[in-house]
Amino acid sequence: MTASAFARFGVSCAAQPRGAGRQTPGLAKPRQVGRGATSNNGTALADLAQENGAVNGAVNGVQNEGVAQIAVNGSSAEKGATISRINYIPRSRWPKGIPPVMGAHLMPSGEVAPVSTSKGAGLGGIPHKFFYPDEKDNYSVLQFGSPAAVGSGLASYVQEASAAAIKERGAFTLVLSGGSLFKALSPLIGLPGLDLSKWHVFFVDERNVPHSSPDSNFKGANEVLLSKVAIPREQIYAIKEHLPVKEAATEYAGQLLRLEETVLPRNAEGLPVFDVILLGLGPDGHVASLFPNRSQLAATDAWVLPVENSPKPPPERITFSLPLINSAKQIGLVAMGEGKAEIVQRVLEVQSLPGALPAQLVRPTAGSLTWFLDVASAQNLSMHKWESSKDFPRST
Known part of the structure; x- marks a missing residue:
């Protein structure tokens, strides 16, 4: 004393x-x-x-x-x-506990800091809404010499998957994204050996606009590819026009639900299993209409989700959920051109916080993921170091 x-x-x-x-x-x-x-x-x-x-x-x-x-x-x-x-x-001197103002528990504003309600590590907390799936050795990165070579590689990839699916159950399901992907698939036009009558084509995301709108993925795919191949029109599944976006998402999920399992099988979790999903890569790392740190990226209770405030126009869209994408047998992720070089390097070589780069959350649960890159989009990668445990995963 x-x-x-x-x-x-x-x-x-x-x-x-x-x-x-x-x-x-x-x-x-x-x-x-x-x-x-x-x-x-x-x-x-x-x-x-x-x-x-x-x-x-x-x-x-x-x-x-x-x-x-x-x-x-x-x-x-x-x-x-x-x-x-x-x-x-x-x-x-404080029978009810030390006052919160003791020990400099004041915020910069001068307000008393809120008292913690934590019950301890791992007790009663709110889990992070984004998560990385378990790591699996089921991906590959292919680099081609030119965009045209990427298109030829994609066509062969789809052709092989189509033949295998039709032989297995008599149907093939292909899911398309938007952007330059339709042009990249143009080598499919006139490709021999394709039984297009057994094809079923879907859209991993779509803008909630009329089919005649220049923003419509259906319009872009139809003009460049679908109108030039012999896929039955009733086997091309477009968004229903003139619906509120939430109803449009529900209606599109209904289209999937109505298909027989000989066309669209289900996995043990009850999710549809598409044969091939082809994705583009946005400059911010988004895929489909799953944008960084948005709630749709963390959704696990729906197949198709409404998007009401897309960071890029048009604001209203529908999109496949991440669990539905990751249930596919094969996923092809396509990125071409010098403008994609920075984001390709970040996604493949820099581990971000979960949710910051949606493309990093594309990890098939039972299928495989294949990246299709040209020389320009792959120019920042250090592939020769990928086998070095000292150099990767990179953190800078």
């Missing part, structure tokens, strides 16, 4: 008598209380010590170095009296 602590009770302090016990390093020099000292309310110090000792279990007669010596009943060490050493634990 320090001199200032004794002073609270009106107790005077005298110098430590010669020959007292050795001082413990780091503790204040022990002091002896003068005889007959009383508190300011008339209670003898010994009684006060006993009272507090009874409350706190702190009274003891054990010699303890570095603890203040208290003279009881006027006796002193110099007269050979027994010295009681007391570890005094004062009662809290």
Whole structure:
């Protein structure tokens, strides 16, 4: 107990008598209380010590170095009296807990910081809404010499998948994204050996606009590809026009639900399993209409989701959910041109926070993922170092 602590009770302090016990390093020099000292309310110090000792279990007669010596009943060490050493634990001045303003718990605004409601690590917390699926060795990265070579590679990829699916169950399901992907698939036009009568074509995302709109993925695919191949029109599944976006998403999911499992099988979780889903890569790392850190990216309870506030126009869209995409047998992710070089390098070589780069969450649960790149989009990659555990995964 320090001199200032004794002073609270009106107790005077005298110098430590010669020959007292050795001082413990780091503790204040022990002091002896003068005889007959009383508190300011008339209670003898010994009684006060006993009272507090009874409350706190702190009274003891054990010699303890570095603890203040208290003279009881006027006796002193110099007269050979027994010295009681007391570890005094004062009662809290805050019976309801330390006020939040203590300990600098103030925010820069001057407001009192909110009191934590945490129950402890892993108890009662809210889990992060984005997550990385389990790592699987089921992906490959293909680099081609030109965009035309990428198109030829894509056509062969689709052709092989089509043949395998039709042989297995008599149908092939292909899911398209938008953008430059339709042009890349033009080598499919006139490709021999394709049984197009067994094809079923879907859209991984679509803008909630009329089919005649220049923003329509259906219009873009039809002009460049679908109108030039012999796929039955009723086996091309477009968004229903002129519906509110939430109803449009529900209606498109209904189109999938109505298909026989010989056309669109289900996995153990009840999710449709498409044969091939082809995705583009946005400059911010988005795929389909799953944009960075948006709620749709974390959705797990629907096949098709409405998007009401897309960061790029038009604002209303529908999109496959991430679990539905990852249930596919094969996923092809296509990125071409110098403008995609930076985002390709970030997605493939820099591990981001979950949700920051949606393309990093494309990890098929039971299928495979294949990247299709040209020289320009792959120019920032360090593929020759990928096998080095020292260099990868990169964090810069």
